[in-house]
Amino acid sequence: MARRYDTRTTIFSPEGRLYQVEYAMEAIGHAGAAVGVLSSEGVVLAAEKKITSKLLEVSKSSEKMYVIDEHVACAVAGITADANILITKSRVSAQQYLYRYQEPIPVEQIVKMAGNDMQAYTQFGGLRPFGVAFIYAGWDVHYGYQLYQTDPSGNYGGWKATAIGANSPAAHSILKSD
Amino acid sequence: MTDILSYNGGTIVAMAGDRCVAIASDRRLGVQYTTIATDMTRVFKMHDRLLLGLTGLATDLTTLRNLFNFRLNLYKMREGRLIKPKTFANLVSSTLYAKRFGPYFCEPVIAGLDDEGNPFLCAMDLLGASSNDDSFVVCGTSAESLLGTCETFYQPGLGPDDLFETISQCLLSALDRDCLSGWGAEVYILTPSGITHKTLKARMD
Numbered sequence: 001m002a003r004r005y006d007t008r009t010t011i012f013s014p015e016g017r018l019y020q021v022e023y024a025m026e027a028i029g030h031a032g033a034a035v036g037v038l039s040s041e042g043v044v045l046a047a048e049k050k051i052t053s054k055l056l057e058v059s060k061s062s063e064k065m066y067v068i069d070e071h072v073a074c075a076v077a078g079i080t081a082d083a084n085i086l087i088t089k090s091r092v093s094a095q096q097y098l099y100r101y102q103e104p105i106p107v108e109q110i111v112k113m114a115g116n117d118m119q120a121y122t123q124f125g126g127l128r129p130f131g132v133a134f135i136y137a138g139w140d141v142h143y144g145y146q147l148y149q150t151d152p153s154g155n156y157g158g159w160k161a162t163a164i165g166a167n168s169p170a171a172h173s174i175l176k177s178d
Numbered sequence: 179m180t181d182i183l184s185y186n187g188g189t190i191v192a193m194a195g196d197r198c199v200a201i202a203s204d205r206r207l208g209v210q211y212t213t214i215a216t217d218m219t220r221v222f223k224m225h226d227r228l229l230l231g232l233t234g235l236a237t238d239l240t241t242l243r244n245l246f247n248f249r250l251n252l253y254k255m256r257e258g259r260l261i262k263p264k265t266f267a268n269l270v271s272s273t274l275y276a277k278r279f280g281p282y283f284c285e286p287v288i289a290g291l292d293d294e295g296n297p298f299l300c301a302m303d304l305l306g307a308s309s310n311d312d313s314f315v316v317c318g319t320s321a322e323s324l325l326g327t328c329e330t331f332y333q334p335g336l337g338p339d340d341l342f343e344t345i346s347q348c349l350l351s352a353l354d355r356d357c358l359s360g361w362g363a364e365v366y367i368l369t370p371s372g373i374t375h376k377t378l379k380a381r382m383d
Binding site for chain 1: 256
């Protein structure tokens with residue numbers, strides 16, 4: 001049944017699902033895990049770097065963690081090439097905000113902008129969604145320390161603790177019990 | 179409004195010493211002959227080993243400073259390192275030339291230390307034509323006077339303290355002969371161990 005409704009991103013299935021978005025989430029479930037925890041004193045991000053080959057050269061840059069601006073960083077789970085595009089967009093958006101308002105971008109704003117970019121690929125253009133989920137960690141004067149998670153649908157939520165990538169349901173239940 | 183570059187006034191000089199650079203500026207902000215502020219900052223720290231001084235129209239100063247902060251923040255995140263002074267000089271030059279037929283009315287001075295700790299100096303006109311020098315560079319409404327004072331007092335290989343004395347005397351003498359610059363002066367000395375900032379006691383006119 002799903003076959004008829006899953007080859008195009010821009011159509012719903014009869015059950016009201018967007019299959020391409022769900023398949024993107026499948027791709028993320030195969031990637032290295034990332035976890036974030038929020039406290040009143042700070043936010044912590046941790047990410048698992050999966051070693052795909054011993055032949056790979058040690059890289060100075062990380063494929064799991066990125067700085068978006070001085071006060072916001074994020075962890076990635078999913079297709080690294082897709083993540084690079086969104087990270088670059090987020091970095092430029094953060095600088096444009098800083099240029100325009102001479103204030104650092106509030107954390108939720110940058111998350112929302114990234115979410116909006118991802119949503120566009122679920123509704124327009126016939127292009128596939130991004131196969132990445134992010135956990136954003138940051139601080140601003142408005143709400144202090146914050147933790148957010150995004151997914152290929154473009155939805156985002158604020159979390160006290162969360163996990164993405166491989167075994168994230170298991171990580172979630174551990175975090176919930178603690 | 180005959181000369182846009184001297185509308186707000188302002189002067190900057192930068193000098194190189196032995197593994198150190200100094201950059202000094204006045205603090206006047208005017209509207210032609212009226213002085214409206216005496217705490218104008220013209221020299222901006224781009225990173226621990228790079229200082230940018232801007233002369234010319236004040237609004238373009240602010241805009242360019244914001245624009246270069248934008249570009250350098252992105253550079254730092256993408257490349258994972260600080261921009262080299264000569265690379266930054268090229269960035270400034272190309273940014274200015276991009277507005278060749280509607281330019282920013284700003285003449286920058288760049289002072290920095292490269293990775294080995296050697297001084298880098300550069301001054302540009304509003305279209306991005308740069309001149310690198312090992313000794314000193316000047317920009318602003320008292321540029322011509324400054325060329326004279328620097329040529330007289332400058333010696334190569336000065337240490338940070340002597341460089342500070344020299345650049346201060348050069349600047350103060352030149353400011354006294356220019357009604358559009360003055361009302362205070364400040365000096366930044368950049369060495370491999372850090373940046374020191376000093377305010378000079380100057381004629382407040």
